[in-house]
Amino acid sequence: xxxxxxxxLEKLKTQILKVAISVEENVRKSVKALRELSPALACEVIxxxxxxxxxxxxxxxxxxxxxxxxxxxxxxxxxxxxxxxxNNELEHIGDMASNIAKRVSFIxxxxxxxxPFDIETMTSRTVYMLKTSIxxxxxxDELLAIGVCSDDAIVDEENRRCYGxxxxxxxxxxxxxxxxxxxxxxxxxxxxxxxxxxxxxxxxIYMKRSLIVRHNMKDAIERIKSEYE
Amino acid sequence: xxxxxxxxxxxxxxxxxxxxxxxxxxxxxxIVEASGFSVYYGxxxxxxxxxxxxxxxxxxxxxxxSGCGKSTFLRCINRMNDLVEGCKTTxxxxxxxxxxxxxxxxxxxxRRRVGMVFQRPNPFPKSIYDNVAYGVRLKGAIRKSELxxxxxxxxxxxxxxxxxxxxxxxxxxxxxxxxxxxxxxARALAISPxxxxxxxxxxxxDPKSTARIEDLIAELAGEYTIAIVTHxxxxxxxxxxxxxxxxxxxxxxxxxxxxxxxxxxxxxTNDYITGRFG
Numbered sequence: 167x168x169x170x171x172x173x174x175l176e177k178l179k180t181q182i183l184k185v186a187i188s189v190e191e192n193v194r195k196s197v198k199a200l201r202e203l204s205p206a207l208a209c210e211v212i213x214x215x216x217x218x219x220x221x222x223x224x225x226x227x228x229x230x231x232x233x234x235x236x237x238x239x240x241x242x243x244x245x246x247x248x249x250x251x252x253n254n255e256l257e258h259i260g261d262m263a264s265n266i267a268k269r270v271s272f273i274x275x276x277x278x279x280x281x282p283f284d285i286e287t288m289t290s291r292t293v294y295m296l297k298t299s300i301x302x303x304x305x306x307d308e309l310l311a312i313g314v315c316s317d318d319a320i321v322d323e324e325n326r327r328c329y330g331x332x333x334x335x336x337x338x339x340x341x342x343x344x345x346x347x348x349x350x351x352x353x354x355x356x357x358x359x360x361x362x363x364x365x366x367x368x369x370x371i372y373m374k375r376s377l378i379v380r381h382n383m384k385d386a387i388e389r390i391k392s393e394y395e
Numbered sequence: 396x397x398x399x400x401x402x403x404x405x406x407x408x409x410x411x412x413x414x415x416x417x418x419x420x421x422x423x424x425x426i427v428e429a430s431g432f433s434v435y436y437g438x439x440x441x442x443x444x445x446x447x448x449x450x451x452x453x454x455x456x457x458x459x460x461s462g463c464g465k466s467t468f469l470r471c472i473n474r475m476n477d478l479v480e481g482c483k484t485t486x487x488x489x490x491x492x493x494x495x496x497x498x499x500x501x502x503x504x505x506r507r508r509v510g511m512v513f514q515r516p517n518p519f520p521k522s523i524y525d526n527v528a529y530g531v532r533l534k535g536a537i538r539k540s541e542l543x544x545x546x547x548x549x550x551x552x553x554x555x556x557x558x559x560x561x562x563x564x565x566x567x568x569x570x571x572x573x574x575x576x577x578x579x580x581a582r583a584l585a586i587s588p589x590x591x592x593x594x595x596x597x598x599x600x601d602p603k604s605t606a607r608i609e610d611l612i613a614e615l616a617g618e619y620t621i622a623i624v625t626h627x628x629x630x631x632x633x634x635x636x637x638x639x640x641x642x643x644x645x646x647x648x649x650x651x652x653x654x655x656x657x658x659x660x661x662x663x664t665n666d667y668i669t670g671r672f673g
Contacts, residue, residue, distance in 0.1 A: 240658065376658030
């Protein structure tokens with residue numbers, strides 16, 4: 167059982183890494199497509215999402231196979247469960263990247279308006295959170311994971327500001343309402359990506375110490391940080 | 396001396412031929428308690444300074460690679476190692492606060508209170524009825540109707556009654572391996588033990604018989620305290636409330652099974668149960 171399980175776990179790690187790389191690349195491309203309002207790049211993102219969906223299904227099947235054939239326990243069990251959850255979250259992130267890409271063509275054809283959120287802060291922070299959460303998983307580093315959770319507040323705040331700006335923009339410039347609404351959807355998608363990265367970070371803490379921190383993250387962060395001080 | 400222990404000692408004083416000293420470390424929740432307990436076979440130190448309690452009414456699994464001392468420890472609880480030449484123990488192993496290795500302890504009474512089921516089913520070459528009745532008859536004269544009731548109740552508890560009620564006089568040797576093992580469990584239950592020791596009870600059984608024994612363990616838990624030695628990690632995870640991991644004679648980790656199998660504290664435990672060694 168031993169070497170078979172080891173081999174399958176290694177294979178699973180490679181598999182989830184493939185999903186992570188594809189999703190990260192697609193999120194970066196979607197942000198680039200948004201900044202450049204490039205329909206060609208947006209189209210690439212939308213098409214790549216189908217490949218991500220397929221990878222997600224393959225990874226889930228691999229997890230189910232390991233659970234059924236090897237009945238892993240302890241750290242192996244936590245690893246497989248974490249991959250199962252992260253896989254699902256990465257697929258959702260892929261969907262969000264595709265959503266952002268779909269907004270690009272709408273925004274291009276509407277009356278142009280100033281972007282109602284700080285695109286630099288929001289996109290760079292979200293991409294950074296995604297990259298860090300993947301690194302934290304690969305390195306099993308819960309301090310990196312905690313950092314991801316702390317960053318979420320910045321993206322949330324920017325999304326809230328966007329909502330206010332969009333409301334005001336539509337009131338002052340009703341002809342551009344559709345463009346504003348599309349930007350609001352982009353902002354919401356970025357905020358959702360950041361939330362999903364937080365979920366990944368929580369999964370990593372579970373993987374490391376078998377602790378479910380979903381509903382009391384603040385306390386968990388304090389406790390984990392104090393252990394490292 | 397703790398008041399609870401004093402009461403327990405009086406209640407069970409019949410186990411001793413003369414009044415013994417009770418173990419001051421025995422907790423009220425633990426029916427069996429080892430404290431700094433060691434076993435030697437000649438110069439070989441098989442169990443090293445183990446401190447461990449078996450909680451009353453719970454199932455404790457003892458796991459570890461071959462030669463780690465888990466069966467030796469189990470067999471000490473009803474002094475099955477007494478006849479092993481060169482076997483010597485130090486430290487304390489107590490049943491309800493009473494030293495199991497006290498020189499004045501009545502070993503027959505100890506084995507009545509602590510039953511044992513072995514790796515291979517070992518029915519006597521007698522009828523099914525006589526197998527179950529054997530230990531009860533040894534305790535002294537008993538009315539036939541009373542004995543019938545005990546045999547039926549024991550076979551029912553061992554989930555065997557429905558299969559054998561019409562052939563109680565048939566020879567037990569003709570039963571299947573799984574049935575023989577349940578018969579051995581019925582035989583152990585017939586003398587109303589408080590603790591049931593199981594040394595790899597399913598290792599010679601097919602999956603269906605194994606599942607029946609596991610179901611039986613779940614049914615008996617609560618009423619009996621069970622300690623089971625097993626090499627099957629999934630079985631330990633399925634049937635036990637607590638798990639003890641032994642390695643090279645040492646008790647490496649002991650705790651709730653759900654913790655041991657999801658988040659063991661010790662790296663060696665994690666490595667063993669995930670199949671990285673052993």
